[in-house]
Amino acid sequence: MRHISSGHVADSSVIADDATITNVNDQKIDSSNSNIEKLEKESANKIESEETQYGSQSVSTTPVELEPHEDPKNMSPFRKWVAVVVISSASLCATCASSMAASAETGESRDFHVSKIVTILGISLYVEGLGCGPLLLGPLSEFFGRTPIYLTSYLFFFAFSFPVAFAPNIAVFLVFRFLTGFSSAAFLSVAGGSVSDLFTNDKVANPMAFYTISPFAGPVIGPLISGFINQNVSWRWTYYVLIIWIFVELVALYLFVPETYAPVLLKKKSRRLRRLNGLPEPEEVGKKAILHAIALSCYKPFELLLFDRMALLLDLWSALILGILYLAFQAFPIIFGEHHGFSSGLQGCSFLGIGIGLVLGTATQPFWNRLYKEYTIEHDGHPPPEMRLLMGMPGGILVSLGLFIIAFTTFPGVHWIGPIIGSIPFGTGIILVYTAVFTYLVTAYRPIAASAMAANSALRSAFAAAFPLFAPAMYHRLGTVGATALLGGLTTIMAPLPFIFYKYGPRIRQKSKYAMS
Incomplete structure (x- = not known):
């Protein structure tokens, strides 16, 4: 494990006043920096002494390394x-x-x-x-x-x-x-x-x-x-x-x-060693640096949403799905409580189908990991980020399929097990879609990965907060079949996204000023 100093504040990147490190296996460092190239060839846990800028403040770093037992x-x-x-x-x-x-x-x-x-x-x-x-x-x-x-x-x-x-x-x-x-x-x-x-x-x-x-x-x-x-x-x-x-x-x-x-x-x-050796403490990171990092973390995600269509569409897709999940907390009591007479406790049990689906989706991770390793070997250790979208393809289909099964089994005359069975592929699709979107955003937008994930989180939370508010009115006016089918239709419109970006993603990334080309 090697660590090197970074010194960038932007996008919630790694920050420290005495030493800053980044996993070399995960991030590419500017090859023009000869000192860093030399460090990459040396043994583990090396830190280079450098000047790190926090706005107008300059902080001197101190050579220090983590011992194996400290890692x-x-x-x-x-x-x-x-x-x-x-x-x-x-x-x-x-x-x-x-x-x-x-x-x-x-x-x-x-x-x-x-x-x-x-x-x-x-x-x-x-x-x-x-x-x-x-x-x-x-x-x-x-x-x-x-x-x-x-x-x-x-x-x-x-x-x-x-x-x-x-x-x-x-x-x-x-x-x-x-x-x-x-x-x-x-x-x-x-x-x-x-x-x-x-x-x-x-x-x-x-x-x-x-x-x-x-x-x-x-x-x-x-x-x-x-x-x-x-x-x-x-x-x-x-x-x-x-x-x-x-x-x-x-x-x-x-x-x-x-x-x-x-x-x-x-x-x-570093501070402990300085005290032991009677060395002066370095200048602490000031409030301006912290406020700058916070302001940047609040601004950059929304800039990405406004000016990068691929990130916006993927974020909308994941936000729609989370919104539907939270909408279910109002819809399931209508489906199972009003139509099937479930008690409050049994209404909670109706979510077990989604839980089973989540577990099944997680259980497929070893398969996707092996598939990704094969693609990594085929591409000499550098597979394109679009490989991460593969699991989103069946995931999007399963989300829509599950919603349509729920929709057309919510008639009072249909056994209550029908909607619960439909919620299983819905849950499986959720975990596959989210894993695909998260890993793709982090990989394709690596220079601003923190901002990409913050943008996704902000949009998801907005949808998840809004959807439960209109759920009761929608389900009582459209009926359980019409309302759930409408949601299934919306997810069907978004389901082709991983297929589209798998094919055209490299071309789109080349034109983006945020994504890695």
Whole structure:
């Protein structure tokens, strides 16, 4: 494992005041820099002394290297997997909290004396917080490390959950639902980096797949948990249980998740060595540098959405699918509750089909990994980014197929198992589409990968926040068949995108000022 200094602030790239590193296997460095070329030939964990510019501030770096026992990738497999499990469960908790509110809406509407639509804002505002949080927390993690961001954000998540659980009125409830979503968003923007910090490129696929399923499984598990809670006790117990879960996760994060971000580890080591040798501390990164990075992380994603059509279309596709998933939290109670007479708890169980589909989609990852390795060999180790879109091809078809099966099995006279069976290919398609889109964006837009993912996250959150609000009206006016078929038609229109970009992607990237040509 080799690390070299980078010194760029843009796009949430790796930043540190004493030393900055980048995985050489993942990123191409300017070949004109002879010092870096020399470093690439030397042994592991080398850091070059250089001047790093943070706006108008200059920070001197110090030669320092990580010893093998200090490298997170050299931790024992057991310890690494414990960290992955804790990070994944914390991510599961954060996303599960978004949909747990769905089953509590009836009780909230009754106690707060508001309409059902107003209580749906509890989901929408939380999801909007999940979309806004990474714009701030992502850049901060580059300066302060991953673990401090995890602990701080989860502490706020824990604290803000109390006003939600004990809210005296709907205003307090909704404000703090947004704040809990915002504070829990670190696990959607930073956690993937922790997993990649712990494993080498040839071993990261399985732990990354394990982590990747948690943000999607969370919204599916949420109604299952809260459904039975609200069936037997007050809706507030939904949030009491959530508070207990958050506390357990907070303790586990503190005990089992070490700092894995190499620039921060190098920075701490450099400071320790300076103190031991009586050397002066380097000038700290100023507030202007941090504010600049945050401003850039807020601006660049929307610039990409406005001026790059390929990124916009892929982001719209993934946003539409997530919007439909969150719309299901309002649609399934209509399909299974009103038409089939399911209780609140059984309505939560109706999401198990989507969960099974997610698991099946994740189980196909070894096949896609082998296929990608074959393409890598065929292209001398440098396959085009479009290879990542291959799994999106069946994924898009399965999403549309699942929705049409759900649509035409929602008649009251049709057995309730029909829509649940239809939700299985829908869930499988979700994981395939998202894996394809995420990996393609990171690969094709590597110079601004953080901004590309932030743009995707912002658009997905906007759709996921909006769709539940119009779901009840749409399903009652169009009927379950017409409304679900309409959604299936929209996804069918978007399904050809991976086929189109697989063929024309290289030509489009050559004309783009953001993508790699």
